[in-house]
Amino acid sequence: MSFHWRITSRTGEIYEGEEDSFPSPEQKISANTFELFLSDDCSIQAPYGQNIIGRSISLSIPDGHCLAFKRRVRVEMCNGIESITHTYIIAFEKVEQ
Amino acid sequence: MAATVQPYEANTGGETKHDNIGNINFGSNDSYEIVPATYPISFTNSGTYYSYEKYIGLKISGTYTKVDNLQWWMATSPSTGVSLYSSNTANTVFAAPVMTVSSKATNACPTSDPGTANIGIGGAFGGNSASSATTYSNYVCLQLRINGPTASPGDMTQLTFTFQYDEQ
Numbered sequence: 106m107s108f109h110w111r112i113t114s115r116t117g118e119i120y121e122g123e124e125d126s127f128p129s130p131e132q133k134i135s136a137n138t139f140e141l142f143l144s145d146d147c148s149i150q151a152p153y154g155q156n157i158i159g160r161s162i163s164l165s166i167p168d169g170h171c172l173a174f175k176r177r178v179r180v181e182m183c184n185g186i187e188s189i190t191h192t193y194i195i196a197f198e199k200v201e202q
Numbered sequence: 203m204a205a206t207v208q209p210y211e212a213n214t215g216g217e218t219k220h221d222n223i224g225n226i227n228f229g230s231n232d233s234y235e236i237v238p239a240t241y242p243i244s245f246t247n248s249g250t251y252y253s254y255e256k257y258i259g260l261k262i263s264g265t266y267t268k269v270d271n272l273q274w275w276m277a278t279s280p281s282t283g284v285s286l287y288s289s290n291t292a293n294t295v296f297a298a299p300v301m302t303v304s305s306k307a308t309n310a311c312p313t314s315d316p317g318t319a320n321i322g323i324g325g326a327f328g329g330n331s332a333s334s335a336t337t338y339s340n341y342v343c344l345q346l347r348i349n350g351p352t353a354s355p356g357d358m359t360q361l362t363f364t365f366q367y368d369e370q
Contacts, residue, residue, distance in 0.1 A: 127370050177366060177367070178366065181362050181364045183363070184225070
């Protein structure tokens, strides 16, 4: 399971993440739109409580907010066998003025 | 380009750390990945019996920006007469594991997603590891207790150990 992303900043610059890298704090603060592309169907927690299963999502970040993006990794171990699941979590965080 | 997070176990008075352990088997020996048939916990039908304590944590390495929110829980219930106890502090300090009642593993284990971090980094549940540093989390101390009058001999139910973290 890998991912890449694209951020278009509020001033029009485009940033793209290499496979499995995460945007920097500066890129997240500057984001106007955020697009996420996954190699396989996966659980995505989008802002405002939307939970979806899919391979891509595109969002606009509201004024006065910045992007939060992380991957939650769950590893289950039993009898020497590991099972790994990913959830991609996207949120908007209010920017202090 | 991603973090690698693996469980580790520390043993002996020298706090020898073993990375990427494949199981957390409890028994009558202070070592990692023990074979229970080789180190069984003997008990009779009276009294309480204890496994060696286990000091477990997560090792964070690889290429990443930040890893935090370390969590663990033990789904599924142990066999009748068997209970699993754990520490619940962010800065559980290592001591040579004992096979008598633990002074650290004194709490019921979480059995579902705790919702917030319950493994410390740098002595705090709110801690994090950043900038591709190789970091060992704080410990969770675990111990199995066997209630002699109600437990049955033989292998106990296999438990599922789950750990979870956030990467960004």
